[in-house]
Amino acid sequence: MLKYKNKRLIFRIILLVLMDMLIITAAGPLAIYVRYNLFFDPQAIEFIENIFQYLPVNLILTVIVFAVFRLYQGIWKYASASDLVNIIVACLISAVTQTVGMTLMDLRFPRSYPFMYFAVLAAGISVFRFTYRILAYFRQKQQGLIKEGKTNTMIVGAGEAGNTLLKELQNSKFVEQNVCCLVDDDPGKIGKYLRGVLVAGNRKDICRLVEEYHVDEIMIAIPSASHAEIQELLDICSQTSCKLKVLPGIYQLVNGEVSVSKLRNVEIEDLLGREPIDTQVESIMGYVSGKVVLVTGGGGSIGSELCRQIARHEPRQLVIFDIYENNAYDIQQELKRDYPELNLVVLIGSVRNTHRINGVFEKYHPQIVYHAAAHKHVPLMEDSPNEAIKNNVMGTYKTAQAADKYGVSRFVLISTDKAVNPTNIMGASKRLCEMVIQMMNNRSKTEFVAVRFGNVLGSNGSVIPLFKKQIEEGGPVTVTHPDIIRYFMTIPEAVSLVLQAGARAKGGEIFVLDMGKPVKILDLALNLIRLSGLKPYEDIDIVFTGLRPGEKLYEELLMDEEGLQSTDNELIHIGKPIDFDEELFTHQLEELDELSRMDSPKIKEKVMEVVPTYHMKG
Incomplete structure (x- = not known):
């Protein structure tokens, strides 16, 4: 097979060389013919004889120059602008060497001949090479390698990224897209053609062009666009029934990575309504270098x-501490692969086990603790309130006591906006955790802080994976209430806030992130259905199931009495702690611990007594 390929390659090179020699041979006389206005007089014949006298030398030198410029190594069915530049430079050098050679051999020629020869030779070689590309195109089309009519595709963006993407879609035999039109907001590009495809309008024309060209898929290729611009485009595109894909960001363009493989499906995160939050983590992460760090619940999303x-x-x-061995195993394998030099310890255990958690602190002496271990599912905790108290409250209390006992420098609690005026036991349990942190900070040299944020997109059990699964299964998509709204952030944003808190901690703070405007859950469902190329209420139905026990229409990030204090990062704020009787609270924790271990049905009433802002919804 290899010999066969080599023979084909040699034959192809020989054929190219012979054709080039034929063009070189014809270029000289043709240049003279053009010079004399398509008429051969006796002087023109003399010049042609001189050209033929020099021809053997010219053929050898020109073929060598062509070889140096790789005109026999290119894949000419994919000939591009860079190949054309190589042809022009090679032909220019050929014209110069011929002029010098004929002058040294005292062979006369018209003064304009070198320019005419260069033009004719460059035109001939270019036409031959690019004709090869055109013929290859039609040969592929005839063989069915170029699949037209499969998926009519619109590319939004006729710039460098759009051009590169279009080129790959046109040349690749592995894709089934037929790019039927382009869209760009630059008025100078509208009405012009890019690689034979019309720039048919701007973003305002997208819906009309989708119908006019029967578009099935839209690809957004504007890596330099801001989040707001991309959101506006997605809002327009979501009004169509087209599937959408988008290039991730400008770094793809800078690194030369614009390609079909870099396209991703549009995610609902693209419609959050705000720019991704930059909490400048890199500038403050030096404080974990050289430290022993413990992460409880280290296998979870956060x-x-x-x-x-x-x-x-x-x-x-x-040190990773988690009760769920599968989660712990997954993150262990990932970190071992990505950071082979990392001193990593993965332990299985529960923060509810006093002996186990004390043993971990005694053996490893962590200097920084991130406490992410918690039950977080609102409806499940409503049905198992005692477990919420055991795991969230008592687990936090026991871990915080161990941190104090073994001299931890900083302890960061992962909290939630559901802790504000809670209407469910999960939120109330997290408010109790915040109170534990505040109390421990006043009693310990350890700096205890809490970090409060909203719903995390893509985390285990969050609404987006649920919606996606429901859409994949053909619906219906279930929304509890048409007016329910939530604050959302991505996992990296949430983690950035936690790390910021660890760096900024002075003790006792509740860090709160400015998460922008809340998002309507119904809008998320509608957009996700549209972005999947489907029509709400036609292809996928939406069913309203009613608010679940303990669920409220909107979440708050801060209690009124907490106030708000700014930091040097305008997106991060600090809530002022609320004073409470710590001695009484310690006694109440003991009562909650006893009731939870007894699985008492009165646990919620006791929590209401401890957390005045907690109001159960019947």
Whole structure:
């Protein structure tokens, strides 16, 4: 097989050389013919004889120059602008060497001949090479390698990224897209053609062009666009029934990575309504370098991302503590693969086990603790309130006591906006955790802080994976209430806030992130259905199931009495702690511990007594 390929390659090169020699031979006389206005007089014949006298030398030198410029190594069915430049430069050198050679051999020629020869030779070689590309195109089309009519595709963006993407879609035999039109907001591009495809309008014309060209898929190729611009485009595109894909960001263009493989499906995160939050983590992450760091719940959505970001900043040792062995195993294998030099310890256990958690602190002496271990599912905790108290409250209390006992420097609690004026036991349990942190901070040299944020997109059990699964299964998509709204953030944003808190902690603070405007859950469902290329209420139905026990229409990030204090990062604020009777609270924790171990049905009433802002919904 290899010999066959080599023979074909040699034959192809020989054929190219012979054709080039034929063009070179014809270029000289043709240049003279053009010079004399398509008429051969006796002087023109003399010049042609001189050209033929020099022809053997010219053929050898020109073929060598062509070889140097790789005109026999290119894949000419994919000939591009760079190949054309090589042809022009090679032909220019050929014209110069011929002029010098004929002058040295005292062979006369018209003064304009070198320019005419260069033009004719460059035109001939270019036409031959690009004709090969055109013929290859039609041969592929005839063989069915270019599949037209499969998926009519619109590319939004006729710039460099759009051009590169279009080129790959046109040349690749592995894609089934037929790019039927382009869209760009530059008025100078509208009405012009890019690689034979019309720039048919701007973003305002997208819906009309989708119908006019029967578009099935839209690809957004504007890596330099801001988040707001992309959101506007997605809002327009979501009004169509087209599937959408988008290039991730400008770094793809800078690194030369614009390609079909870099396209991703549009995610609902693209419609959050705000720019991604930059909490400048890199500038403050030095404080974990050389430290022993413990992450409880390190296998969960937030915990595992914490571990990834901490691992990048060279801690002396990273200890992951989690009760779920599968989650712990997954993050262990990932970190071993990505950070082979990391001193990593992965332990299985529960924060509810006093002996186990004390043993971990005694053996490893962590200097920084991120406490992410918690039950977080609102409806499940409503049905098992005692477990919420055991795991969230008592687990936090026992871990915080161990941190105090073994001299931890900083302790960061992962909290939630559901802790504000809670209407469910999960939120109330997290408010109790915040109170534990505040109390421990007043009693310990350890700096205890809490970090409060909203719903995390893509985390285990969050609404987006649920919606996607429901859409994949053909619906219906279930929304509890048409007016329910939530604050959302991505996992990296949430983790950035946690790390910021660890760096800024002075003790006792509740850090709160400015998460922008809340998002209507119904809008998320509608957009996700549209972005999947389907029509709400036609292809996929939406069913309203009613608010679940303990669920409220909107979440708050701060209690009124907490106030708000700014930091040097305008997106991060600090809530002022609320005073309470710590001695009484210690006694109440003991009562909650006893009731929870007894699985008492009165646990919620006791929580209401301890957390005045907690109001059960019937």
